[in-house]
Amino acid sequence: MPSAIRRRSPEELLEQIQAEEDYERRGRLKVFLGYASGVGKSFRMLDEGRRRSERGQDVVVGAIQPKTTPEIEAVLSKLEVIPLRQVDGVYVMDTAAILKRHPSVCLVDGLAYDNPPGSAHASRWEDVNELLDAGISVITSVNIQYIDDLRERVQRVTGKIVTQTVPRSFLNSADEIVIVDAPPEMCIAKDGQAGAGSGPEQKLSELREIALLLAADVVDKQLEAYLHRNGIAQTFGAQERILVCITPRANAAPMIASGKRNADRFHGDLTVAYVRQAEISATDQEALERNLAIARAAQARIEILDGQDPIETLLKFAHDHGVTQIFVGHSTREQWWERFTGTPLDRLIRGANDIDVRVFPH
Amino acid sequence: MPDRPPLGKLKIFLGYAAGVGKTYQMLEEAQAAKRDGIDVVIGYFEPHGRKDTIAKTEGLELVPRRKIDYRGGLFEEMDADAILRRHPELCVVDEFPHTNVPGSDRLKRWQDVQVLLDAGIDVLTTMNIQHLESLNDQIWNITGIRVRETIPDWVMQQADQVVMVDLTPRALLNRLTRGVVYSREKAEKALENFFQESTLVVLRELALRQTAHEVEIRQVDYDAPGFDPEPGYRDEADQPSENADRILILVTPEPATAMLIRRGKRVADYLHADCFAVAVSREIDLHDMPARDREMIEHHLNFARNLHIETRVLQGQDVARTLVEFAHLNGVTHLFLARPQPSQWPALSRRSLVQQVVHLARDMQVTIAADRANRQQPQVGSGAGL
Numbered sequence: 001m002p003s004a005i006r007r008r009s010p011e012e013l014l015e016q017i018q019a020e021e022d023y024e025r026r027g028r029l030k031v032f033l034g035y036a037s038g039v040g041k042s043f044r045m046l047d048e049g050r051r052r053s054e055r056g057q058d059v060v061v062g063a064i065q066p067k068t069t070p071e072i073e074a075v076l077s078k079l080e081v082i083p084l085r086q087v088d089g090v091y092v093m094d095t096a097a098i099l100k101r102h103p104s105v106c107l108v109d110g111l112a113y114d115n116p117p118g119s120a121h122a123s124r125w126e127d128v129n130e131l132l133d134a135g136i137s138v139i140t141s142v143n144i145q146y147i148d149d150l151r152e153r154v155q156r157v158t159g160k161i162v163t164q165t166v167p168r169s170f171l172n173s174a175d176e177i178v179i180v181d182a183p184p185e186m187c188i189a190k191d192g193q194a195g196a197g198s199g200p201e202q203k204l205s206e207l208r209e210i211a212l213l214l215a216a217d218v219v220d221k222q223l224e225a226y227l228h229r230n231g232i233a234q235t236f237g238a239q240e241r242i243l244v245c246i247t248p249r250a251n252a253a254p255m256i257a258s259g260k261r262n263a264d265r266f267h268g269d270l271t272v273a274y275v276r277q278a279e280i281s282a283t284d285q286e287a288l289e290r291n292l293a294i295a296r297a298a299q300a301r302i303e304i305l306d307g308q309d310p311i312e313t314l315l316k317f318a319h320d321h322g323v324t325q326i327f328v329g330h331s332t333r334e335q336w337w338e339r340f341t342g343t344p345l346d347r348l349i350r351g352a353n354d355i356d357v358r359v360f361p362h
Numbered sequence: 363m364p365d366r367p368p369l370g371k372l373k374i375f376l377g378y379a380a381g382v383g384k385t386y387q388m389l390e391e392a393q394a395a396k397r398d399g400i401d402v403v404i405g406y407f408e409p410h411g412r413k414d415t416i417a418k419t420e421g422l423e424l425v426p427r428r429k430i431d432y433r434g435g436l437f438e439e440m441d442a443d444a445i446l447r448r449h450p451e452l453c454v455v456d457e458f459p460h461t462n463v464p465g466s467d468r469l470k471r472w473q474d475v476q477v478l479l480d481a482g483i484d485v486l487t488t489m490n491i492q493h494l495e496s497l498n499d500q501i502w503n504i505t506g507i508r509v510r511e512t513i514p515d516w517v518m519q520q521a522d523q524v525v526m527v528d529l530t531p532r533a534l535l536n537r538l539t540r541g542v543v544y545s546r547e548k549a550e551k552a553l554e555n556f557f558q559e560s561t562l563v564v565l566r567e568l569a570l571r572q573t574a575h576e577v578e579i580r581q582v583d584y585d586a587p588g589f590d591p592e593p594g595y596r597d598e599a600d601q602p603s604e605n606a607d608r609i610l611i612l613v614t615p616e617p618a619t620a621m622l623i624r625r626g627k628r629v630a631d632y633l634h635a636d637c638f639a640v641a642v643s644r645e646i647d648l649h650d651m652p653a654r655d656r657e658m659i660e661h662h663l664n665f666a667r668n669l670h671i672e673t674r675v676l677q678g679q680d681v682a683r684t685l686v687e688f689a690h691l692n693g694v695t696h697l698f699l700a701r702p703q704p705s706q707w708p709a710l711s712r713r714s715l716v717q718q719v720v721h722l723a724r725d726m727q728v729t730i731a732a733d734r735a736n737r738q739q740p741q742v743g744s745g746a747g748l
Contacts, residue, residue, distance in 0.1 A: 176530040212574035238567035
């Protein structure tokens with residue numbers, strides 16, 4: 001594997017030890033993620049509980065949704081269930097009872113549920129957090145429409161407004177995340193409700209894409225964390241990362257537009273970088289600001305880098321951040337001495353090695 | 363191979379490693395289909411000694427394999443002819459990327475499946491992301507293994523459905539250590555090499571992203587006439603294709619050309635761009651070249667055609683000029699060149715091909731594709747067990 005061990009500072013090492021200790025104490029969180037009801041999240045979650053219980057782990061069911069299928073009933077009958085509490089006619093997970101029982105694994109369906117007013121926590125995911133803090137591992141299921149930063153996108157597709165949410169950061173903290181994938185027609189068949197309105201299959205297919213990309217993003221974060229924990233610098237990745245290099249005089253607009261389009265198509269990541277130059281004229285400063293404004297409008301991450309040699313600086317940044325494509329502008333005017341020393345572009349291409357270099361004419 | 367969609371429907375269960383449960387899930391679906399009264403047979407099934415999976419074949423009709431004699435050994439392959447004679451509604455075919463033993467009617471199992479589909483038989487099949495052609499170099503880079511059995515991207519694109527069979531790397535590693543996937547001895551070896559957690563995480567992410575891409579390209583085409591999206595519904599990436607990209611790949615005898623073709627095609631697919639590949643020769647039909655170079659170019663052009671890239675041999679004295687002129691005439695927006703070999707860095711006062719092309723192609727983007735070779739672990743594997 002192309003990876004390099006980084007030397008870490010004492011602070012980083014301490015931080016790592018602390019992180020490891022916290023990690024050891026806390027329960028493990030595993031999330032089954034679905035894009036619609038009917039894909040089978042709850043069943044997958046319970047079935048994993050059953051298998052673990054058969055392998056001798058101490059598993060209880062902490063919460064299950066009221067509507068069940070015969071398949072689910074069959075699995076439930078093999079597991080210990082801690083009954084839900086009823087508060088003002090609303091069923092609530094009995095967190096206190098679970099803490100008292102203290103199993104090693106607790107199954108919690110419907111992570112996004114809200115608790116009634118007056119409960120210790122406003123939402124079920126906070127109860128789950130408490131179980132994790134107590135060292136109980138949790139296996140849970142959630143539909144993407146409840147993930148806070150996806151809510152708007154999902155609403156645009158479904159037209160349904162949901163009020164309950166689970167923070168993305170909580171999802172990112174999961175040790176394991178599993179996507180429960182199924183083609184849309186299966187959800188329609190099982191669910192029945194999606195039959196109304198135009199193009200339910202199209203809607204479901206869009207939700208499915210959102211779910212797959214969300215899972216990929218979470219997995220990407222986990223990989224970063226894993227590499228960081230083990231002091232490995234990232235030199236490869238599954239995600240396309242595009243680095244657009246600009247200067248004050250660069251014709252930045254087409255480069256950034258293309259970078260944005262490519263990043264969107266690949267569902268990748270877009271960074272615009274500028275290597276600070278020591279003395280630049282007021283005109284250049286203005287031009288630079290204009291270019292940076294274009295980058296901000298494209299919602300690119302912006303990096304102002306410092307370094308003696310712009311090419312070296314860009315290459316180092318690209319390699320450190322797992323960049324897969326570098327976009328650069330190239331002036332067709334060539335200095336005579338560059339015939340002998342090689343142009344900056346030659347040096348960039350030579351140094352890029354395992355990164356695509358895309359040259360834009362100026 | 364014609365591009366018209368085949369009559370039968372193909373569904374691919376996509377995973378990222380052996381043991382994630384592709385075959386199990388495929389068989390579960392076959393069983394469900396049988397319960398619904400569909401006429402199902404198993405065309406090919408690889409038990410790998412996994413009890414749970416074998417149990418899932420119970421009650422499903424198995425079309426006997428064909429025995430083929432090769433170099434004194436007896437090999438078994440799927441018997442496409444027998445399946446055609448039996449003509450079920452739905453056929454289960456494990457290990458889609460498998461290469462048939464010499465002496466079989468077709469080189470690859472996916473070609474056998476193509477025949478079944480053409481005859482109107484629906485097919486369920488399994489594969490891992492490692493076997494997708496356009497990811498071959500990236501997989502090499504990540505795992506150190508050069509996968510030999512690949513599925514061209516257009517074959518996956520033709521599938522009616524691609525479903526991701528997901529399992530977390532940790533659960534997979536647990537299965538391995540419990541001996542569910544392989545025998546203990548083989549498992550230990552697998553754990554050392556391919557099944558490192560970080561490698562699995564990357565492969566899984568690739569599979570998730572690929573599945574998302576497959577879902578996306580099957581969605582309604584917003585650019586199609588008559589489609590009226592809700593306002594505020596499109597994003598910029600879905601603008602109609604007035605500034606459509608056209609990608610042109612330069613084919614040379616250099617081995618890096620294969621990598622260049624895969625990368626160019628992958629970028630073209632994601633950008634929904636047209637993709638061409640050309641070689642440039644002084645004489646018509648490459649006659650001026652040494653035999654070895656000619657062979658390599660033919661080989662690369664053939665490879666490109668297998669990936670459904672249109673190819674051409676251009677005649678011209680100056681490679682850069684000929685390439686760029688052709689590009690201008692054909693509305694190419696984007697050229698793909700391989701990285702110069704170390705020996706080809708410009709000698710004093712001579713410009714490299716890259717430099718020449720960049721200077722001439724004033725209104726085009728030029729990509730110098732990365733060398734995604736894996737230097738740490740130069741090794742070759744069949745990839746069959748991945």
